[in-house]
Amino acid sequence: MDPMEKLSLEWDNSMAIMLEAQRRGHQILYIEPGDLFVRNDRVFADVRQVHVSRTSGFRILKRANVDLKKACDIVFNRKEPPFDVSYFYLTYILELLEPEVFVINSPSGIRKANEKFYILQFPNWIPPTLVSNKPERIKFFQKQLKSDLILKPLDDKGGAGIVLLPKNSRRSKQILKEATRNGAKWIMAQKFLKQNLIEGDKRILLLNGKVIAYYRKIPKPGEFRANLSLGGKNVHTSLTQREHQLVQALRAKLSADGLYFVGIDVIDGLLLEINVTSPAGLTEFSELEGTHPEIQVVDFLEATARTRAR
Numbered sequence: 065m066d067p068m069e070k071l072s073l074e075w076d077n078s079m080a081i082m083l084e085a086q087r088r089g090h091q092i093l094y095i096e097p098g099d100l101f102v103r104n105d106r107v108f109a110d111v112r113q114v115h116v117s118r119t120s121g122f123r124i125l126k127r128a129n130v131d132l133k134k135a136c137d138i139v140f141n142r143k144e145p146p147f148d149v150s151y152f153y154l155t156y157i158l159e160l161l162e163p164e165v166f167v168i169n170s171p172s173g174i175r176k177a178n179e180k181f182y183i184l185q186f187p188n189w190i191p192p193t194l195v196s197n198k199p200e201r202i203k204f205f206q207k208q209l210k211s212d213l214i215l216k217p218l219d220d221k222g223g224a225g226i227v228l229l230p231k232n233s234r235r236s237k238q239i240l241k242e243a244t245r246n247g248a249k250w251i252m253a254q255k256f257l258k259q260n261l262i263e264g265d266k267r268i269l270l271l272n273g274k275v276i277a278y279y280r281k282i283p284k285p286g287e288f289r290a291n292l293s294l295g296g297k298n299v300h301t302s303l304t305q306r307e308h309q310l311v312q313a314l315r316a317k318l319s320a321d322g323l324y325f326v327g328i329d330v331i332d333g334l335l336l337e338i339n340v341t342s343p344a345g346l347t348e349f350s351e352l353e354g355t356h357p358e359i360q361v362v363d364f365l366e367a368t369a370r371t372r373a374r
Contacts, residue, residue, distance in 0.1 A: 065142045067096060068122045075292075077346045078142045080358040082116045088362065092116065093135065097143060097154050107132045107160050132161055137369040139167045142342045146219045147178065151341075166368050169340050170322025177323055177340045180218045180252050185317055189310055189335040192255040199240035202253045206231055212256035214288075215243045228256065228288050256288070257331045264290045265331045266301055269345035269357065271364055272324050273315035276357040277349035278303055298348050306333035314338075325361065 065071075065078055073079065082092050093111040100109045113126040132139065141158060143151065155171035162171075176182070183190050194205045195218075206213050210231060217225040229239050243251050264282035268275060280301040281290035290296035307330060314335075318326055327343030329336045346358045 065094065065096065066144050068094065073118050073121055075347050077344045077358075078140075078342070079116060079118065080346045080350070080356075081140070081361050082114075083118070084356070084358045084362045085365070086116060088366075090362075093130070094122070097150065100154070100157050102157055102160065105160060107157055111135070133164050136161075136165050137373070138365050139165055140365075141167060141169065141171070141174070144342045145179070147341065148219065166365075166372055168324050168365070169326075170324075173321035173323045174340055176321050177338060178218055179337055179339050179341065180216055182338045182340070183335050186313060186335055189313060189333075190254075191257060191331075191334045191336070194253045195250060196253070197244050197247050197250045199237065199244055199247065202229075202240055202244075202251075203236060205253060206236075209255055212258075214254045214256050215239070216252040216254070217243075218250055218252060226289060229253075254336070257334065259332045260288060260290070263331075264296070264299075265329050265336060266303075266307070267345050267348070268303070268307065268311065268328050268330060269343060269349070270311065270314070270318070270326045270328065271357075271360055273311070273319055275303065275308075275311055276360050277345045279345070279349055279352055292348075298352060300352050304333060310335060324364070 071079060086092060092114050094114045095109045095111050099111065100107060102108070108129060108131055110127070110129050112124045113128070115123040115125055117123070139158060139161060143154065145151070152175070155175050158167050159171040161167055181195065184193065184195075192209055194202060196202055202213070206229065212231050213229040215227045215229055227239060227243060229236060233239065261283065264280050266278060266280050269277040278301060280299045281296050282299055283290040284295035284297070287294055287296070292298070310330065310333065314328070323340050325343060327339040327345050329339070346361070350356055
């Protein structure tokens with residue numbers, strides 16, 4: 065995970081999972097990427113065994129250097145993006161733990177599933193989309209669509225770097241130049257779905273291919289991004305028949321790639337993003353509905369550990 069001091073004690077989803085595991089008597093080892101090292105084919109870490117609390121945060125019970133294959137049944141990778149070179153190497157390190165240790169999500173699966181790019185595996189379920197580093201190609205794509213575009217970096221999170229390109233903007237050249245870093249950076253351009261301004265987008269959280277949480281994110285007035293960090297708000301929702309069909313369409317591929325805990329973002333039944341590194345939705349759903357989907361997460365972890373121990 066990221067450093068403890070970066071976490072929101074009230075809202076952090078990893079905290080919810082840890083609290084439920086702790087309630088059941090499990091030992092929790094907290095590891096930052098820099099705590100890991102490899103000697104030959106063995107993965108070691110300087111770990112902190114912790115007790116967690118929503119009010120007082122983390123209490124370190126013990127520090128130790130451990131062989132993770134011997135110390136852990138499950139390693140849950142909840143490191144936030146950006147997915148940079150360090151993150152890339154992190155997946156290689158964690159992959160050395162398999163198959164003896166269950167790593168969630170699969171390190172190789174995370175490498176396959178860039179959170180923006182992975183939606184292209186499901187072309188029948190996405191809005192018109194282009195990936196390019198050439199401003200003129202993106203502008204031609206927009207001309208064909210006759211629509212506003214959303215421009216997204218491929219390696220960030222939380223709405224960072226996402227910009228709106230209006231179809232008649234006088235600043236089109238400048239916006240595209242900045243977004244692509246003058247042609248040096250690949251970005252994703254998508255048709256802007258105007259329902260987003262009023263209805264927002266839905267976050268649907270999947271565990272082993274099944275829905276465990278969902279809610280709608282509404283952007284604040286004057287903003288097209290619905291992230292809480294940007295002033296958006298979460299509201300109650302229900303799932304449509306098309307959204308259930310979308311989940312069904314994703315299930316086999318997610319399972320094949322070892323992507324067990326996933327958050328998808330949807331507008332009007334169209335898939336915008338698949339979050340696999342550190343998906344949120346547990347505490348947000350709990351706040352709205354008064355239920356605790358993290359119980360299902362820890363049930364799944366326990367069941368997986370028991371099955372693999374046989």
